[in-house]
Amino acid sequence: MSTPTALRVPPSELELAAFERDGAIVLRDVIDASWIATMRQAIDAVLEAPGPLSREYTKPGHPGRYLGDFFLWRRNPDFRSFMADSSLPELAARLMKSTEVFFFYDQLLVKEPGTAEETPLHHDLTYWPLRGSQIVSIWVPFDPATPETGAVTYVRGSHRWGRMFTPAAFGEGAGYADTYARTGLEPVPDLETEIDPADHLAWSLEPGDVLVHHPLTLHFARGTASSDIRRRGLALRYVGDDATYDDRPGTFLKSPHMQGKLPGLGLKDGDPLRGALFPRVWPR
Numbered sequence: 215m216s217t218p219t220a221l222r223v224p225p226s227e228l229e230l231a232a233f234e235r236d237g238a239i240v241l242r243d244v245i246d247a248s249w250i251a252t253m254r255q256a257i258d259a260v261l262e263a264p265g266p267l268s269r270e271y272t273k274p275g276h277p278g279r280y281l282g283d284f285f286l287w288r289r290n291p292d293f294r295s296f297m298a299d300s301s302l303p304e305l306a307a308r309l310m311k312s313t314e315v316f317f318f319y320d321q322l323l324v325k326e327p328g329t330a331e332e333t334p335l336h337h338d339l340t341y342w343p344l345r346g347s348q349i350v351s352i353w354v355p356f357d358p359a360t361p362e363t364g365a366v367t368y369v370r371g372s373h374r375w376g377r378m379f380t381p382a383a384f385g386e387g388a389g390y391a392d393t394y395a396r397t398g399l400e401p402v403p404d405l406e407t408e409i410d411p412a413d414h415l416a417w418s419l420e421p422g423d424v425l426v427h428h429p430l431t432l433h434f435a436r437g438t439a440s441s442d443i444r445r446r447g448l449a450l451r452y453v454g455d456d457a458t459y460d461d462r463p464g465t466f467l468k469s470p471h472m473q474g475k476l477p478g479l480g481l482k483d484g485d486p487l488r489g490a491l492f493p494r495v496w497p498r
């Protein structure tokens with residue numbers, strides 16, 4: 215599909231206020247069924263042949279499968295079209311109150327039924343070589359999901375704590391943990407003992423719904439150990455007018471696993487996040 219899809223219903227003032235206050239919101243019925251069908255097939259093709267940046271987060275011998283893959287838009291026309299031609303660039307512009315929107319990257323996170331591995335508690339900005347206030351993630355489910363079966367759960371208001379936590383490596387190996395230790399930040403709180411469950415913010419989702427989160431909102435996701443439903447999720451990261459490149463140590467693009475697999479950024483510290491790797495997607 216490549217005909218651009220307009221946003222049917224812009225986020226309301228109430229939804230925008232909730233996003234600012236809580237750091238995450240759900241928006242219902244944002245993605246057309248035809249996109250869902252196209253992307254389900256595209257995702258299943260990636261699962262058959264993951265790319266060079268992919269990671270299997272399930273431990274060898276463990277049941278299920280938890281796969282992560284990144285920058286899929288660069289090698290798959292359906293992912294490229296989805297991030298650029300769906301209603302999401304316009305949605306991102308409205309959420310960030312930005313004139314222009316640039317695509318940072320896409321991240322596929324699939325948990326097959328019976329996967330025990332959880333997505334650890336983390337927030338995103340400390341993984342990223344970014345500064346700015348206009349940064350948003352949109353998490354798109356391609357299967358029904360509840361918080362118990364892997365829908366992302368947020369910690370309400372944690373984007374306003376004024377704290378920055380060391381990124382948590384999703385899987386073992388590939389040098390991410392060593393890279394992240396270089397951020398020199400405080401450890402992420404323990405989910406079970408330091409986060410009040412009353413602060414969990416979560417929704418049950420149907421395909422077509424999306425979750426939206428601020429880059430400093432803490433979040434996690436349960437495994438699918440007790441589920442017979444797949445959990446195919448795609449996170450799309452968009453940035454706006456004020457986002458700039460931050461060359462500090464410890465960000466994910468500096469991990470050994472990423473080296474040589476993406477074109478050079480050609481950016482200096484403080485440059486606006488632009489260039490072939492970060493295309494402008496709004497206005498179209």
Ligand SMILES: O=C(O)CCC(=O)C(=O)O
Nearest residue numbers: 323333338353435447449
């Ligand atoms: O899909 C998941 O389990 C986690 C998603 C996530 O961490 C994100 O979208 O930033």
